[in-house]
Each structure stands twice: as C-alpha cells, then as structure tokens.
Amino acid sequence: MSTTVKRVYGYLAEFESASKLYKAAEKVRDAGFQKWDCHSSYPIHGLDDAMGIKRSVLPYFVFFGGLTGFLTAISLAYITQVEIYPTVVQGKPANIFTIPAFFPIMFELTVLFSGFTVLFGLLGLMQLPRLNHPLFASKQFARATDDGFFISIEARDPKFSAEGTKALLNEIGGANIELVEDEN
C-alpha cells in the first residue's frame, strides 16, 4: 500500500441542470472565490456574468496585433515598390499616390495579424495546449461533455478549505461532491 501524499486539485460538484449551475455559480462568485470554473457541454448565456468573469485583455492584444500587420504591410509595400524598386505598373506613378494599390495588402495583413493574435493570444491566455488536466482524474467528469453540469473549485484558491468549501458546495445544491487528487 502506497503512502504517498497526493496533490489535491480541488472539489468537483455536479448540478442537475444549466439553470441550477447558473444559480450556484452566482453563489460561488459571491463567496469570493477566484480560482474556480464551471463545466457544461454547451455555452450558457450570461454564465460569465454569473461567474463574475472580467473582460478579457485579448482585444487589446488584437488591436496591437492588427496595427503591427497594418504597419508591416505599409512598409513592405512602400519600401519595395517605391523606395527600392520603383515599378511603373499600368502607368501608375511610383510614389505615395500609388497607395490604393497597397490597400489590399494593408487590409489582408491587418486581418492576418489580428487573426494570429486572436488564435495565439487565446491559446496563451488559456494555457493551451496542455497534455493533461488534473480534473481528468475524476470518473464522473467525463460527463461534462455529455449531460453533466459541474463546478470545480481549486485548492489553490486562498478561500479554499477542505471542510468549508465542501459545505458550501453542499449548501448550494451540488451533488456527487468529490475531492479530485492528482493521479499518482
């Protein structure tokens, strides 16, 4: 028999329906927890407000990502087409008034860089990709992609306590409350 102490991830509790999950989330939010999450197989409208999630900083990244793309495009097109190799195409001048010809490039690179910032910024903020998640140790958690509605509260949260958090989850209507520990 092994006596190794396993690292506790946190509590996992199941809720009957989306609306029960929503109500419970409001209570967990009001109890002041920070490191916790809701799990459902589909998006629930307004759940981010019920959880008290602040607006993401991602839009600001995207703005500067887009701006970078825009400036890259202007420099790329202008320096190559006007400064280094002035090219007369279709009788158009090779100066700043050629700029309409660069608009498609400016548009495309702005969109491309914004898109990249969205994708990679999102992955970065969500800390993805990752190989495993401690919650996968729970057998019942597999139902989160089917018909289960869960709330997990992490042990890292300063408000977490083995007894108090369990009592809270019980009080707000959680069933099958489970202490999730790391496998091995």
Place this chain on the structure above:
Amino acid sequence: MGHRVTSADIPANGEQLPKSKVGLVMMVCGAVALAGLIASAFFLWGGADKPTELRGNFAFSWLFAVFYFFTIALGGCFWTLLHNVSNSGWGTSVRRLMENVGFVFPFMFVFAIPLLFPSVQTYLFEWMTEHKTAIQYAKDHGLEDTSAVAGLEARAAKHDGMLIAKNWYLSLEFWHARFVIFFLGLGFVIWKLRKLSVDQDTCSSPGTTRLFKARAMSSWGIAVFAVTLTFIAVDWVMGLDYTWFSTMWGVYIFAGSALNSMAVILIASILLRKAGFLKNVVTKEHDHIMGKLIFAFTIFWAYISFSQFFLYWYANVTEETRYFILRNTECWNILSYVLVFGHFGAPFLLLLRSDLKKKNNFMIAIAGYLLFMHFLDVYHMIIPERGPSVGNVVSHDPKLWMGGAWIGDLIAFVIVGCGFVFFLLRNITSVSLYPHRDPRILESANVHN
C-alpha cells in the same frame, strides 16, 4: 445582474408617445416642409424652354436632399425586413422604430414629385433631353416611326449608339413606369408589414400567426427592397451621367443607407428613453447590438466604396473613369479625402471599443456625426455632376463648380429633412412605441450579448 423583465412590466395596452410632447416640433417641421415643398415645386415647375442657372442648381439641390432622406427611409425598410426574415428576437423592442423609419418611404413620394417635372429633368438627366430631341428629329424629318430609337438611328450623333443600346432600360416610358412601381411595390411591403405588427397591439389573442406571416412576406419583400433600392439609385443618381456605369452602385448606396438608418433608429431610441419611454424593454444590450451594426456597416461602406474606386483606378478604362476623374479634381478631391478619413477612419477607430457603444451620449454624437458624413457622401455622389450638367444646358459651358449653389443645397436639405422628421414623428406617435403583444417581446427585453 439587472432586473429580469416579466410580462408584469409590460403594460397591456403598450406605451405611446403622446402627440402633445412633440406637437410643436411636428407643427413647425410640417409647416416648413409644406411651405418649402410648394415654393420649391412652384420654382422648379415651368421654364423648361428657357433654362436658367438658378433653377438648374436648385434641381440638383432638390435631388440631393430627396435622395439623402430616401436612403434613410429605405434603410428602415431594410432593417424591418431583415429582422423579420432572420427570425430575430433581439430587436423586437426596437422593431417598431425600424418600421416607423421605413414607413416614411411611401410618404416621401410627395418630395419626389418635382423629379417628374420636365423642367427639372432637363438639367438632371441629359439622356432624357437626347431622347426628346431624337423624337422631335424623327417628327421633323417625317419618319414613319417617331420613337426615340428611330430618331437616334436617323440622327446618328455622337453617343447615340450608346443610347440606342441602352434604350431597353433608359427610355422615357420605362423610367416613369419604374418611378411609380418603386413606390407602389416597396410602399405596399412596408405598409403591410407595419400593419401586421400594429394590428397585433390591439389583438386580444396575439399568437405567432402574424409573426410567421410577416416572415413569409419579408422573404420576398427583401427582394423587392433590393430591386427598389438598386434601381432608384441607378435611375436617379447613376443616370445623371448616362455614359457611366458601375455594377457596385446599388451595394454602395445600400451600405450607406443601412448604416445611416441604423444611426437614426439608435438616436430615436436613445432620445425616447431620455424622455422616459421604452425604459422597460430597451437596455444597454440593445445599444450595444445597434452600435455593433453601425460599426459593421461603417466597415462595409468602406469596403464597397473603396472596391468601386479601386477597380476603376486600376483598370483605367476610359468609359469607366469619368466618375472618379471628376471627383478627384481640385476641390472635389478634398471631399474624397474627407470621406476616406471621416466616413471610415475616424468612426472605425472610435467604434472599436465595446464600452463606448453602451454610452448613450457618445453614441448620439457618433450617430449624428455619421449622418453628417452621409450628407457629404451623398453630396459627393450627386453635386459634382451639377457644374458640367447645368453649365452645359444653360450656356453650353460645362463648369466644375457653381458658385453660391450650396445655399440652395442647404435650403432643399432643410425642407426635405423637415418633411422626413414630420412623417417619422407622425408614424411614431400614431402607434405604440414597441410591439407589446409580440410573443418575443420578453426575449428581446432580456436580451444579453
């Protein structure tokens, strides 16, 4: 989390804007519009045989003002149709405003009447003059067939080949027939849709029947709208120069039209809330959605108008470049630049942020600003044609700029604008402010995005 709106919050007989609240505004606007319309029509009538610069300038001013307010009314039709056809729930509480803006369209016919005067058409539409003189030519030369085509074929002057080729569309009979069909067709659609919606307000057992009927009707109504808007734009504005054509013209007009009627709807909804109406059903979420639509159409407008310019600029084909050569000459070029940065650049950057879209005073300012930019946009479409056209008709001396004619533009704008406001207020005060018995009103009132 705000208060959740339930049916207890919705008055059984709806909210209404009492006529007394806006009575004075309506009376002043109505009086200005009526007096202005009669005076303008009187001024524009007559004098076809002896053209003067003053009349010619004002003919363009009138077309400019009428077209500006037409695009806004047409946009109201578009939003109503789109809301119905896409089975939307978010906007049920502002749908009546869309219907009211759209229902201004049939009334605008009275302001369009001067465009039917031969004395106005002389200045605006050169092709009509050519057709009329060709018919006269055929008569004078004793041709058996005195149609415009026969006259054009016999005369065989410069550009007559083009007029013959375009005759199937650009003929006097067809143009006037279309003029009437536009109003009858789309006028019927928007009248019927608004009636369906208004009838529900007093129905004791409001179900989903009218909703489905409105959706079925909108599915073909939106095609009527598309055809009407495109060909009004072609007939009245692109037709100013019959040698020029743009396949993007309809979409271009549509972009500005949808954008600015949403601006009007947003302003109306905010002002009504400031006056204490609509408070139960219209929230910050609606402001946000409408702000997003304005933002989206700002980009769409830029996309379309740039595409139109870009293809002509790049291809550099003689028949196609005239429009932009005229508008990129001297002072008109400044206006073109203003549109690039003012109609697209500034609002794009200002509307990027989501929290600003929920600030009512900011949105009123930006919607008003966009309406001003639309003013410049329509000015840029129509007025550069005035100098060449009127100059040519009056003294065979095409000009770039008619000095002092802008005063007439403002006068016409105020007259037609007063008419627009009068009919809009008439529509708003005559029915409930929102469809309070619509099955989706609660969904809309509690919308979250």
